[in-house]
Amino acid sequence: MENKAKLYWRKNLQLLAVLLGIWFTVSYGFGILLVDQLDKITFFGFGLGFWFAQQGSQYVFVVLIFIYVFKMNKLDKEFEFDEI
């Protein structure tokens, strides 16, 4: 039981690291730190950096939460930690 809970928690942390890495990259990376470089690329009528700052990052945030929900529900079942 002890080890099972530990393994479950480790898998959860791994998933969080990946998702939060993407979260940081699209907002702080593409939308803020790299905005001037990315703005040289045109994406429809937008500079790509500006698009990430005002549109794209929000869409990615939504997708990230749904990936998290899907993966965690699966992980819960796998470890039999899902609520009955």
Next chain:
Amino acid sequence: MDIQTWTFVIVGITFALYIGIAVWAKVITTNDFYIAGSNVNPLANGMATAADWMSAASFISMAGLIAFMGYDGSVYLMGWTGGYVLLALLLAPYLRKFGKFTVPDFVGDRYYSSTARMVAVVCAVFISFTYVAGQMRGVGIVFSRFLDIGITEGVVVGMVIVFFYAVIGGMKGITYTQVAQYCVLIFAYLVPAIFISILITGNPVPQLGFGSTVTDGSGMYLLDKLDGLSTQLGFDAYTEGSKSTIDIFFITAALMVGTAGLPHVIVRFFTVPKVKDARISAGYALIFIVLLYSTAPAVAAFAKTNLLGTINNTEYSEVPEWFYNWENTGLLTFNDINRDGRILYSADPEENELEIDPDIMVLANPEIADLPNWVVGLVAAGGLAAALSTAAGLLLVISTSIAHDLLKRTLIPDISDKQELFIARVAAAGTVVVAGYLGIHPPGFVAQTVAFAFGLAAASFFPAIMLGIFYKKMNKEGAIAGMVAGIILTASYIIFFTFIRPDLNNAGNWWMGISPEGIGTVGMIVNFIVALAVSKYTKTPPADIEELVENIRIPRSG
């Protein structure tokens, strides 16, 4: 029908709906009053969270602010949506599993300390009061602009409505009115946005119109045209902005972390039945929020283009009708400095003749786009829905903090459930009155204190809750020291630059170029460092606390 009649009819119908829901949702236990019996459908909770979260500022002011800030306005867009990722991944599911009533409940139990609980109560009450004053003010402003009712009478009407569904229905009443309010506000936001998008770019989807060419025959992209218009008048290019990168970074982070730490948002995740539901309802909430937040920057760009293209350098006698209407409200002022009869808009304050309140960008949109009168009434109802839904959520946090955290859990633990419910209702009623008073007589600092609310939430709650879940060895000494250090640093920086020496409030004097809006991020980092350092040198938490942490990490109970 004229605009006033339409506004009365639409606002009247929505208010009748809210009161009807309140009567239907009458509650008889504290469990229902605080967390709606933990029985709310996750989709409904997502909508309620979105309405709870999107305030008068989001609905009325944000697009206008972005229109004048250009790229710099991205801090609000990323900051106020990205926080939901933190909330969904780091806090909501675990707090649901913990399963009590409030944020101070968690802080107090996890850190086995009534001192920690009290620090949390003070923060929760302060953050919520700061915020609620602005909402009641928003209610008063919408009433006075659209219905010709004084701000005072407007606030009183708002108070009566909130009183009804918050005091009678508690969290249950608030939840279902918020669902209705979300529907009203999103419809009211999208309808004018779609029309103005068609008007300016020919594309009915504002998010796509934002990146399309304009319909004036020039074939230029909207944003290229807007950059050109802005630089011609001496402003920075719209898509570039003027804040430093470090400031943008820190403000965005403070808003994100602050969002995740706001007690009235967190408590919404106590109202769903399961951990699984808490996760998914954060996802639904963000979809509903992004629907408005991805539209806002498009509205900002359309309205700004329209303003610069049609008003600047036009004969005053030839401007469209809406210009005169809004001049009457004082939100637009034209002062013909060079006496040529033309309106000159310029970055140079010496020759600029046009003063514009950012709020006008959303409020006047229906008239600018020449939409039917009922749309104007709809926008008024939407602004009221946004303000009332947020106010109700905040009022509940304050009354719960007083009745539950302060009295039941700390001062008089022997009271029965019935007595506690009665106290909670009285506290809610009292809070409505205080909030109304603050709305009628706003302390001069309401505007600046929004930064305060987010900064404090970021510097206090977020690190304390996150460490409580992710670091088993975090003890009460560490958590309290961290919260206190974070709050003192954040509060003193903001107080110094906004109240003591506002004359020094510029980038040259800021520490590392970080503005008071972004200092909450530094407060959060300091909180983490102090908490971890202090916990290393003090007693580890008792065994039953480590068990509690292990338990909240796993969805299945037992």
